[in-house]
Amino acid sequence: MPLVRNPILPGFNADPSIIRVGEDYYIATSTFEWYPGVQIHHSRDLANWTLVTRPLNRKSQLDMRGDPDSCGVWAPCLTHDGEKFWLVYTDVKRKDGSFKDTHNYIVSSPTIDGPWSDPVFANSSGFDPSLFHDDDGRKWFVNMLIDHRARPRTFAGIALQEFDPSAGKLVGPRKNIFYGTDLDLVEGPHLYKRNGWYYLLTAEGGTGYGHACTLARSRDIWGPYEVHPQQHILSSKDHPFAALQRAGHGDIVETLDGKTYLVHLTGRPTTQERRCVLGRETAIQEAFWQDDWLYIKNGPIPSLFVDLPGERDEQQYWAERKYAFDSELHKDFQWLRTPETDRIFSLDNGKLTLFGRESIGSWFEQSLVARRQEHFSYDAETVVDFSPEDERQFAGLTAYYSRYNFFYLTVTAHSDGQRELLIMSSEMSWPNGKLQLPFPEPKKIPNEGKVRLAVTVRGRDLQFWYALGSDQELQKIGPVFDASIVSDECGGHQVHGSFTGAFVGVACSDLNGTALPARFDNFIYRPVSHHTDRYEV
Structure with missing residues (x-):
């Protein structure tokens, strides 16, 4: 397979959520205060991506007037349950200071192009929500919790609660299933199921140079979750000279031929001050399973060049x-x-x-x-x-x-x-x-x-x-x-x-x-x- 240079989505494309539906791959990324909300790119080869839609494009779905800089739409999660697409997202109204006002919503669509539904309100207890479709047909809403008292941490853990699509609301008990590691600032949760294990992938360490992807697993969706032997399966935090910095907030996808990849946000600092002019971009890493744990090839440091099924069209990139x-x-x-x-x-x-x-x-x-x-x-x-x-x-x-x-x-x-x-x-x-x-x-x-x-x-x-x-x-x-x-x-x-x-x-x-x-x-x-x-x- 050809070597492709990261990032695969250059420029401001943060917090990637990836899915495969048949032969089609889709990545949803954050848009914050920029309208319309959420960018969704499409690819057939993981190397070349085309922006196909921004689904939050009308007032009934999103109105960010008054949202401060870097608030608005955070960390969307795009999934497919075999019948239709689901998108969950946060509209952040305040993030600085002790309080964070974070409203979480769910929309759906029969096709990626829409029409996307009006939003269903989920909760406001934290941000970075995701939706997991279990193999028994139940749907689970996962998001981080904010505790303004900071006891013991402001980022208080990852909460799980069932979502009833017929009722259009969260139902049943809510439980904090994962408190994170000592790296702190646990967020960006995604749930998966493989070989009878539930896997919880989270982001930790903030979005700066201490960022990381942390993996944990459990036989029961409610936990307890044991942390990966490496704790952080992807991070540049201990490698200040790596080409890709600020690596974290990831999501996993499997190809038709059984290969596994992880997409993640990253930054490419320039100047002696290590400034990321292009913001947080989307990169991809090849991964593999061993002893029912996921590992990043040549990781945990992210690679600038990655083997992908396709070869990037450099002519189009420079056009x-x-x-x-x-x-x-x-x-x-x-x-x-x-x-x-x-x-x-x-x-x-x-x-x-x-x-x-x-x-x-x-x-x-x-x-x-x-x-x-x-x-x-x-x-x-x-x-x-x-x-x-x-x-x-x-x-x-x-x-x-x-x-x-x-x-x-x-x-x-x-x-x-x-x-x-x-x-x-x-x-x-x-x-x-x-x-x-x-x-x-x-x-x-x-x-x-x-x-x-x-x-x-x-x-x-x-x-x-x-x-x-x-x-x-x-x-x-x-x-x-x-x-x-x-x-x-x-x-x-x-x-x-x-x-x-x-x-x-x-x-x-x-x-x-x-x-x-x-x-x-x-x-x-x-x-x-x-x-x-x-x-x-």
């Missing part, structure tokens, strides 16, 4: 993406939090129109449409037509992580009405979320006419460019910024607190409240192979 704004927004793009898209954008006459709403970084309603950064180096550009009247109206091109960390080249105006180009940055502004002052010197431009905006990222270096008119040569504007700031490690929280990844896209704000529109002709994302990107070249 330029040119997006036209026709009748439907391309599936690569997402926006933030709101299900009411007609308030923030429209597509007509081949243009994407953004209606200026709240400021960039708002937790409620901001007009920002973006796609994931999937490569350490890239070019992106767009053409915008925007006629601001003052400094409270601005639109343009942004490299974005969260309200605390973004770079933003805007078309705006001075208070006297003169149009200008202005770069805004909030780099390293945690905990106050303030813009980095003073701004680079603005560039006065004519009050009418389209403006071409571009950004180039080469590893750590980020440079903005502009041209007056769509056919003029680009010119540099502003200084070279530190692109690694737009990363998990600088995302506005301390350890284990930022969970998404870098995006690049377009945005529009009107702080006057008049919803002034900005019209974008197109968008280009061009991957670049660069000598500093040691994991890609």
